[in-house]
Amino acid sequence: MLEGIVLAHPEYVARLEGFDVLIRADKKINKVALVSGGGSGHEPAHGGFVGTGMLDAAVAGSVFTSPTPDQVLEAIKAVDTGQGVLLVIKNYTGDIMNFEMAAELAEAEGIEVATVVTNDDVAVEDSLYTTGRRGVAGTVFVHKIAGARAETGASLDEVKAIAQKVIANVRTMGVALKPCTVPAVGKPGFELSEDEMELGIGIHGEPGIERKPLQTADEIVDYLMKRILNDIEFQVGDEVAVMINGAGATPPMELYILNRRVSQILAGKGIRVFKTFVGNYMTSIDMAGASITLLKLDDELKELLLAQADTVGFKMC
Amino acid sequence: MATKSDVLDFIRIYADKMVEHRQELTDYDQAIGDGDHGINMSRGFKAVIEKLPAVYEKNIDEILKTVGMTLVSTVGGASGPLYGSAFMKAGAAVKGKDELSNEDIILAFDEAVGGIQFRGKAVEGEKTILDSMIPAIKAIKASIADGKSMAEALVDGEKAAWDGVEYTKTIIATKGRASYLGERSIGHQDPGATSMAYVFQAAKEVAEKVGC
Numbered sequence: 395m396l397e398g399i400v401l402a403h404p405e406y407v408a409r410l411e412g413f414d415v416l417i418r419a420d421k422k423i424n425k426v427a428l429v430s431g432g433g434s435g436h437e438p439a440h441g442g443f444v445g446t447g448m449l450d451a452a453v454a455g456s457v458f459t460s461p462t463p464d465q466v467l468e469a470i471k472a473v474d475t476g477q478g479v480l481l482v483i484k485n486y487t488g489d490i491m492n493f494e495m496a497a498e499l500a501e502a503e504g505i506e507v508a509t510v511v512t513n514d515d516v517a518v519e520d521s522l523y524t525t526g527r528r529g530v531a532g533t534v535f536v537h538k539i540a541g542a543r544a545e546t547g548a549s550l551d552e553v554k555a556i557a558q559k560v561i562a563n564v565r566t567m568g569v570a571l572k573p574c575t576v577p578a579v580g581k582p583g584f585e586l587s588e589d590e591m592e593l594g595i596g597i598h599g600e601p602g603i604e605r606k607p608l609q610t611a612d613e614i615v616d617y618l619m620k621r622i623l624n625d626i627e628f629q630v631g632d633e634v635a636v637m638i639n640g641a642g643a644t645p646p647m648e649l650y651i652l653n654r655r656v657s658q659i660l661a662g663k664g665i666r667v668f669k670t671f672v673g674n675y676m677t678s679i680d681m682a683g684a685s686i687t688l689l690k691l692d693d694e695l696k697e698l699l700l701a702q703a704d705t706v707g708f709k710m711c
Numbered sequence: 712m713a714t715k716s717d718v719l720d721f722i723r724i725y726a727d728k729m730v731e732h733r734q735e736l737t738d739y740d741q742a743i744g745d746g747d748h749g750i751n752m753s754r755g756f757k758a759v760i761e762k763l764p765a766v767y768e769k770n771i772d773e774i775l776k777t778v779g780m781t782l783v784s785t786v787g788g789a790s791g792p793l794y795g796s797a798f799m800k801a802g803a804a805v806k807g808k809d810e811l812s813n814e815d816i817i818l819a820f821d822e823a824v825g826g827i828q829f830r831g832k833a834v835e836g837e838k839t840i841l842d843s844m845i846p847a848i849k850a851i852k853a854s855i856a857d858g859k860s861m862a863e864a865l866v867d868g869e870k871a872a873w874d875g876v877e878y879t880k881t882i883i884a885t886k887g888r889a890s891y892l893g894e895r896s897i898g899h900q901d902p903g904a905t906s907m908a909y910v911f912q913a914a915k916e917v918a919e920k921v922g923c
Contacts, residue, residue: 457747576745
């Protein structure tokens, strides 16, 4: 897969020789570097976000399996310019352990490393009794905004701080209509009958909040938006970025239908949509489903959101 | 007591078990996790078997460390860092040795648990690897303290490990991907605790064979 990406987009990405790592085709830029990654199967995440204004390197593991520390370490070494490296990690046990080990190894080699953990999935109760919320599609906004901040020549601390600000203000929830199949397993990761849907699904098909009979697109959006809006405080006049993310096997048509209802709900609450993104950003192989992400914005986040980004999977001109 | 050849046998037997039980472990993981535990473990231990000939002449600590490093770089997921840390810590505990006393074996197990706890930040009762590993080591220690041989102690250890696996069916997962299920995780056995129980089964089989 990585070979195919490089062959398709040589102007954007290059393969780090001998590793499952994609780096910027224009190589090292003198700035804080951003490295992210995770299991494969979420394309265009994360290799598709390598480029100007976003990531400097993306590390790809096996399907739905975190990459190993040696791979992450090589990515860090390849993009560090002496100004430090920020690791953007989705909150999954395996990713955290492997990226933390890599950070320890990089620090032992004298590279300054900071980490942030994304956890935007409101379907998981954030309590002592879970691993905490999962990092899902909202991670793309962290790549975008922290990436834009790094391009301005900000320090590692400043880039980390803005990444954390995004994490504090971004919320996502997803739904699946059909499960996904990990190729090596050869059968769907969970059972879902034709007339059922799983609300609150994770990006690897992890179970959500509840399973219900299929409903209309508007009813599904109402359910997801209620959870999201209950989780973060909004006031009339607040501005948001919206991401309607496809899970892999959902037609754009359906994503736009979801977006219509999202806009209606936000308008009804007096929340202004500053920018909308509709498409496949963080997929789950062949899952049919979608997620809705809201990012609450302030002036600083708005400016960085609109800053130039030029990658395979995300562009802002 | 265990010789270097026993340690190598243990690694080979365990690697065979991971390949043999690949589907079983994957099925348990599909029920409550992300369905790749058997796939990842068998991939990792196949890589270990390929690396092993290069360290035949080394001391036991070097062998265990190589196993750990190989697992960290080939397994991925959470199991890679956890099993990798366990083998690396066990190796560090028996530095320079080409033969292990019973005390050495117990120390290696204790250090392996410490490695897993440091990396995974879990405690007993969270439906993890630790729920078969900690009871097994406790049982081994108790049996040795009672004057039993290591071979007998490993029989008790393996039994305690499988009891621990049974126990994981009764509790809610609070770590890892299974934790998203909350109460729905009850009734399922933990795949990590299961693969760990096979560690004690492999150790027991080596001890049976050499009669130590």
